[in-house]
Amino acid sequence: MKDYGQVGAFALWDELSPEDRELLVRGTSSQERLSSLDLSRIDRIIRRSLGSQGFTSPTAEPVLEFSMSKVEGRSPEDKERWWKKGLKTISEGKLAVVLLTGGQGTWLGALILKGVSVVVAGNGEVRLCLNQFM
Known part of the structure; x- marks a missing residue:
């Protein structure tokens, strides 16, 4: 997830029970499996979409x-x-x-x-x- 700027998705990982961790990663069906997502492809699609609109990087950043x-x-x-x-x-x-x-x-x-x-x-x-x- 780090390679795709999504580290925050697991910010509360340590607070999850083993069952909840398994559910998050594997889901209850093939459509819900986080592990089945092609993150590289999703990242390419997002970058191309943003690039076609003239955006090269995210324009919204958290307020310090x-x-x-x-x-x-x-x-x-x-x-x-x-x-x-x-x-x-x-x-x-x-x-x-x-x-x-x-x-x-x-x-x-x-x-x-x-x-x-x-x-x-x-x-x-x-x-x-x-x-x-x-």
Whole structure:
């Protein structure tokens, strides 16, 4: 997985039971087997697809922890300034909001129901609530 930039897929490997590890790698059917994936072929397809669009490497990178800050404890003036700067940056196409669902929010520590994503404004007002129905 390291060769394909997917090391994070096994970040919690040590926390899995032997049965869960087996299920992840082998699956319950031939269609679910992680071990049956041709990762080299998938990687080539992705690289060609991105290359045809002019992308040579991933353009999204994780935000480094030291460059993050929390709103809690900030003055109302700072919160207002950040809010306006955020809206301006979004309107200029320099920033996007990514909602993680499918368990990713839970994995990152969100205390909401699985399949539900909530965007909350600075004043605590819910701006958007998405429910995943399948």
